[in-house]
Amino acid sequence: MVQINDVTTYTNIDGVGVIVLNSPPVNALSAAVRDGIHGGVQKALADADAQAIVLRCDGNTFIAGADITEFGKPPAGVGLGEVQRVLEESTKPVIAAIHGTALGGGLEVALVCHWRIAVPTARLGLPEVNIGLLPGAGGTQRLPRVVGPEVALEWMTAGTQVKAADALESGLIDALAPEDDLQGAAVALAKRVVAEQRPLRKLRDENAKVEAARGKPEIFAAFRKANAKKFRGFAAPEKIVQCVEAAVNLPFDEGLKLERKLFVELMHGDQSAAQRHYFFASRQAWQVPGLKKDAAIVPVQTVGVIGAGTMGAGIAMNFLNVGIPVHIVETQQAALDRGLKTIRTNYENTAKKGKLKVEAIEERMALVTGSLDLQDLSDCDLVIEAVFENMEVKKDIFGRLDRVAKAGAILASNTSALDLNQIASATSRPESVIGLHFFSPANVMKLLEVVRGDKTSDSVIATSMQLARKIGKVAVLVGVCPGFVGNRILGQRQREANQLIFEGAMPWAVDRVLYDFGFPMGPFAMSDLAGLDLGWNKEKSTGSTLREVLCEMDRRGQKTGAGFYDYDEKRTARPSTLVEGVIKQFAEKKGITPREVSDDEILERCIYPMINEGAKILEEGMASRASDIDVVWINGYGWPVYRGGPMHYGDRVGLPKVLTRMREFEAKYGPQFKPAKLLEELVATGRRFSDLKPAH
Ligand code: T1G
Numbered sequence: 001m002v003q004i005n006d007v008t009t010y011t012n013i014d015g016v017g018v019i020v021l022n023s024p025p026v027n028a029l030s031a032a033v034r035d036g037i038h039g040g041v042q043k044a045l046a047d048a049d050a051q052a053i054v055l056r057c058d059g060n061t062f063i064a065g066a067d068i069t070e071f072g073k074p075p076a077g078v079g080l081g082e083v084q085r086v087l088e089e090s091t092k093p094v095i096a097a098i099h100g101t102a103l104g105g106g107l108e109v110a111l112v113c114h115w116r117i118a119v120p121t122a123r124l125g126l127p128e129v130n131i132g133l134l135p136g137a138g139g140t141q142r143l144p145r146v147v148g149p150e151v152a153l154e155w156m157t158a159g160t161q162v163k164a165a166d167a168l169e170s171g172l173i174d175a176l177a178p179e180d181d182l183q184g185a186a187v188a189l190a191k192r193v194v195a196e197q198r199p200l201r202k203l204r205d206e207n208a209k210v211e212a213a214r215g216k217p218e219i220f221a222a223f224r225k226a227n228a229k230k231f232r233g234f235a236a237p238e239k240i241v242q243c244v245e246a247a248v249n250l251p252f253d254e255g256l257k258l259e260r261k262l263f264v265e266l267m268h269g270d271q272s273a274a275q276r277h278y279f280f281a282s283r284q285a286w287q288v289p290g291l292k293k294d295a296a297i298v299p300v301q302t303v304g305v306i307g308a309g310t311m312g313a314g315i316a317m318n319f320l321n322v323g324i325p326v327h328i329v330e331t332q333q334a335a336l337d338r339g340l341k342t343i344r345t346n347y348e349n350t351a352k353k354g355k356l357k358v359e360a361i362e363e364r365m366a367l368v369t370g371s372l373d374l375q376d377l378s379d380c381d382l383v384i385e386a387v388f389e390n391m392e393v394k395k396d397i398f399g400r401l402d403r404v405a406k407a408g409a410i411l412a413s414n415t416s417a418l419d420l421n422q423i424a425s426a427t428s429r430p431e432s433v434i435g436l437h438f439f440s441p442a443n444v445m446k447l448l449e450v451v452r453g454d455k456t457s458d459s460v461i462a463t464s465m466q467l468a469r470k471i472g473k474v475a476v477l478v479g480v481c482p483g484f485v486g487n488r489i490l491g492q493r494q495r496e497a498n499q500l501i502f503e504g505a506m507p508w509a510v511d512r513v514l515y516d517f518g519f520p521m522g523p524f525a526m527s528d529l530a531g532l533d534l535g536w537n538k539e540k541s542t543g544s545t546l547r548e549v550l551c552e553m554d555r556r557g558q559k560t561g562a563g564f565y566d567y568d569e570k571r572t573a574r575p576s577t578l579v580e581g582v583i584k585q586f587a588e589k590k591g592i593t594p595r596e597v598s599d600d601e602i603l604e605r606c607i608y609p610m611i612n613e614g615a616k617i618l619e620e621g622m623a624s625r626a627s628d629i630d631v632v633w634i635n636g637y638g639w640p641v642y643r644g645g646p647m648h649y650g651d652r653v654g655l656p657k658v659l660t661r662m663r664e665f666e667a668k669y670g671p672q673f674k675p676a677k678l679l680e681e682l683v684a685t686g687r688r689f690s691d692l693k694p695a696h
Contacts, residue, residue, distance in 0.1 A: 002043065008036025010043045016190045017044030017092075018054045018183065026064035027057045029105045031077025033067075037109070038078045041086045041094075052093045052190035055113060056183060061100020062122070063109055068131065068276060071267070080105060080137050088112040093193045093200055097186035098122045098173070101161060108137035111146070114200045115193060116173040117186050118164040124172060127159030129236045131279050132272030132642060136263030140243035141255040142203040146171050149213045149244050153223050156244070157237040204252045213248045220245055233518045234642055235271050270652060274644030277690075278634060281627035281645070285476050286469065288461060289624050290696035295458035298410060300467055304329065304377035305384050306397060308339020308370065311414055312386035314442030317343055318471040320364040321443075328370040329377060336370045343368060346443060378404050382467070384436055386414040394418065395426035402427035410460050412436040413451075417487055420453045420480045430455035434464050437484060439636050447636035448473035449484050474635045479622035485629055486636045488617065489646065492609035495672065497523045498546075502587040504594035505602050507564045508575040513602040518640025525573060528563035532556050546586055550579070605665065608658050611650035615676035618692065626689035651688040659683045 001011040007023040007030075019040030021027050037055065044053045057063060066080070087094050087109065096102070096110035098118035107124050110116050118124070126135040126143060134140060135156060144152040147170040155162060167173045177185030213219055220241055224231075231237040239262040246255040266272050303319045305312050308330045316326040320343070330336035344365055350356040374397075377383050383405055385397055394413060401411055411433045413423050424433035435451025448468045452461055461477065468475030478484045483491055497510050501524075511522025521529070532547050533556040541548045550556070550563060557563035558571055565573035587594055614629045623629050630645020643649050650658050659680065665673035682688065 004039040004043060005032055005036045007032045008040055010040050010047075012047055012050050013054075013183070013187050014191070015049060015194075016052045016054055016187045017047050017050035018056065018187065019044065020056055020058055021063065022058040024059050026061050026101075027059060027106070028065055028067035028069075029063055029080060029083075029109070030067040030070060033063070034080060034083045035077045037083050038086055041090060045090065045092060050092065051194045052095065053090060054095045054097050054183065054186040054190055055087075055109070056097035056186060057099070059100075062096070062098040062102040063106030064101050065104030065106050065127075066137075068279065071276065080108075084109065084112040084137060088114075088202055088204070090114075090200075093190060093198070095186050095190045095193070097177070097182050098124065098164075099182055101125070103161070104128050104135065104139075105137050108135060108139045108142070111139065111142040111203055114202070115175075115189060117175045117177050117182070117189050118167065118173045119177050119179045119182050120164050121179060122164040122167075123161040124164070124167050125159060125161040126156045127161065129157055129234075129240060130159045130275065132234075132236050132269070132275035133266050134236055134240045134243060134259065134263055136259065136267070138204075138256060138259070140240060140259045141247045141252055143172075144210050144213075144244050144247040145203050145206045146209070148209040149248055150219060150223070152247075153220075153241060153244050156240045157227065157231070207252075210248045233640055235269060236266055239266060271642035274642050274648055274652070277627065277644045277648050278630065278641050281625075281631050281648075282474060282635075284625065284694075285474070285628050285631045286465060287694075288465060288477050289694040291462055292458045295462040297466055298381060298408060298459060298463040300324065300381040300410070300463065302327070302380045303382045303384065304380035305386060306374070306377070306401070307386040307388075308336050308342075309386065310342070311438065311440060311442055312384075313339045313342040313346075314440065314444075315384055315386055315414060315436075315438050316368060317346060317364075317443035318438075318473070320367050322471055323367065325367045325369070327376055327380065328368065329374055330370065330372060333372060336372065340368065340370055374400055374404050377401070378406055380405065380409060382410040382412060384412045384414055386438075389415065389418065391418050391422060394423050398423050398426040398433070402429065408432070410434060410463060412464070414438055414442075415451075417483045420451050421455075424453045424455060431457040432460055434460050435478075435480075435484070436464065436468075437478075439486075445636065446472070446474045447486070447632060448475045449478045449486060449632065449636075450475050451478055451480060451484055453480060474631060476628045476632050477624060478628075478632075479620065481617070481620065481622045485617055485623050486632045488622075489610045489613045489629070489633065490637060492613045493606045494523060496605045496609060499669075500597060500602055500605060501546075501583055502590055502592050502594075503597055504587075505597035506575065506580060506583070509597070509599075510602055510606070513599050514606060517603060517607075518643055520638040524564040528557040528565055528567075528573070530557065531559060532563050546583065549582055549586075555579070604661050607646070607649070608661055608665070609673060610646045611658055612662055612673075612676050612679055614647050614650070615678040615682075615689075618689075618695070619676060619678045621695050624694045624696075626692055647689040651690055655679060655683050655688060 001009050004010050009020045011018045023033050044050045094113040096113040096116045099122050102110050102124045126139045128135050243259045246258045303324055303326045305316045305328045308328045319326050347361040351358050413435050420435045424430035433453055434456050437449035439445035439447050450464050465475050500510055501507050507524035511525050514522045533551045536551045541552055543549050554560055555562040561567045564579055566576045617623050626647035629647050633639040633645050634641050659675055662673050662675045
């Protein structure tokens with residue numbers, strides 16, 4: 001065996017030159033890896049005893065892509081294009097031997113090899129779109145030549161990770177290898193290729209599938225139409241479509257030129273910077289600064305849920321989905337039955353959409369039981385309270401639970417804003433109390449705010465974070481403050497949106513600006529969807545707020561065909577002149593003279609106070625990192641991932657500008673715009689949120 005460089009070895013095995021990469025954690029195409037491949041190929045070509053070449057990786061996976069940590073840094077080592085050239089132009093057949101994930105540049109390296117073999121558990125894909133890019137090393141030109149333009153369009157714009165069996169069926173790989181003998185199978189394939197004197201397969205020269213699509217622009221028109229909603233606001237998907245169009249209509253090298261041009265545009269754009277930021281932020285959020293590395297993980301084999309309402313039922317499903325039995329306790333049999341029925345109905349609906357095997361419904365339903373007795377939770381490892389948002393009710397339940405739950409059980413509240421420390425004080429074991437704030441619908445929304453109380457133990461925190469990952473959530477650890485992180489910041493945007501409409505910006509103007517910014521829906525359309533009467537009481541209504549007046553007029557949202565908007569029978573929303581009149585009356589009563597409010601002011605008035613609140617959250621230690629706040633808002637509130645989250649966005653806009661505008665708003669509209677101390681400090685010292693170190 002010859003050491004080519006620190007991360008690469010070369011060994012001649014039975015007349016085949018085997019290049020092995022070993023660059024943890026994912027064999028990303030760092031300069032060393034690129035140099036290693038390049039050197040390994042030169043070595044194999046010079047090795048008279050090597051008739052063919054195999055490229056494989058040690059560790060968890062084949063090459064998982066370009067090294068994202070190198071982006072933006074001065075280039076070093078052999079370029080990827082040159083690495084690919086020596087592989088594709090090799091006079092000896094090159095076999096890529098794939099395990100783990102061959103992704104992005106990794107798959108693009110495999111695509112310039114002449115054949116590809118993979119183990120059954122391998123996955124292959126070009127997921128660059130997830131970081132706001134497109135496959136920039138020939139993937140947009142070679143993949144359509146292998147699997148056809150339509151499939152290539154789907155896989156590249158969705159960032160699909162294709163299972164090995166599907167890759168084999170589509171022609172993306174040429175053979176499957178035994179899970180425990182990838183190298184042996186790859187060497188055997190190499191020897192077979194040599195023995196059969198097969199001509200070297202260069203995908204760049206295989207044009208049948210792209211030529212078959214030539215003169216059919218409808219393929220692309222249909223694809224664009226079908227995905228318009230999903231791609232809204234994103235730059236990368238459209239550029240991927242243009243590259244595939246080029247693969248169909250232009251010679252290979254022309255297509256490659258366009259790919260390069262569009263890749264560079266994306267690489268230098270704000271969207272990819274934001275999505276790369278999110279890529280790392282979503283991974284860092286799992287690391288809890290200062291948590292004892294040896295914090296014991298409590299095995300969670302059974303879960304109790306108190307409350308079978310919408311939240312309780314949704315929460316229970318998360319655990320049933322991963323095979324953890326759940327016992328639900330309610331106070332009324334009818335409520336319990338309703339909750340269990342909700343769970344079954346949700347599974348049946350998912351199965352109807354083809355996203356769940358029918359037999360899985362019974363498997364999961366067999367894991368859930370229910371009763372009216374809290375005592376039945378005495379053996380649960382974790383109990384989650386999901387009852388009415390009332391402190392007295394919660395304290396009473398935790399007091400009783402404290403007497404029932406077994407020693408070491410984790411006692412969690414799903415409270416969305418109440419003081420967890422107060423809830424913990426109702427027990428004799430505050431170290432075992434934590435907040436697990438699920439977002440509705442709890443069986444769908446990815447975000448989970450894990451709320452650490454003053455006395456919550458490291459073991460309970462570590463266990464909760466690990467359990468969150470197991471049930472497929474994106475967990476962020478937050479501190480105890482009103483609204484924690486997500487809702488606390490939401491309050492800033494809601495306050496401004498509700499104020500702006502009296503100043504002259506109608507609800508549909510505010511919604512349009514926030515929708516165009518990238519939110520799935522504006523706050524007023526969202527209110528109509530959720531119902532304006534949440535928490536409204538007809539008997540006690542006094543007509544003192546716009547919302548009360550609308551509810552009194554039975555304009556309670558989509559469900560009544562009218563709310564802030566008028567709705568037709570298809571629930572298409574239209575601005576309401578009636579509502580406009582009511583708003584103007586309110587403005588008059590408030591002594592506000594409506595004026596022209598620009599889109600820019602609407603956006604800045606809604607977004608900058610969110611950034612400012614994030615700064616206060618960091619000052620108070622209610623989040624460990626600015627990027628954790630971004631993870632909360634992207635996963636819990638639809639902040640467009642291509643804008644990176646409120647804190648990343650603040651850094652991109654420039655904190656000096658945010659501070660200046662906050663000061664102007666404070667002077668004009670009042671102390672709710674008072675800049676956070678941290679914002680002032682960062683601007684004074686020329687720093688950004690991304691310069692802050694995680695808080696312990
Ligand atoms: N570059 C650098 N580091 C990476 C990385 C990458 N491509 N992928 C993962 N890591 C780090 C990650 O930050 C983490 O670090 C550790 O590896 C484990 O990752 C030219 C330009 C491969 C499926 O988009 O999808 O190629 O936190 O926690 O759950 O066209 O990582 O341990 O310090 O996610 O087992 C295209 C991205 C790049 C693949 C493994 N490739 N990675 O998942 O572990 S652009 C991708 C993943 C490109 C070309 C273009 C996943 C994974 P740390 P992890 P995992």
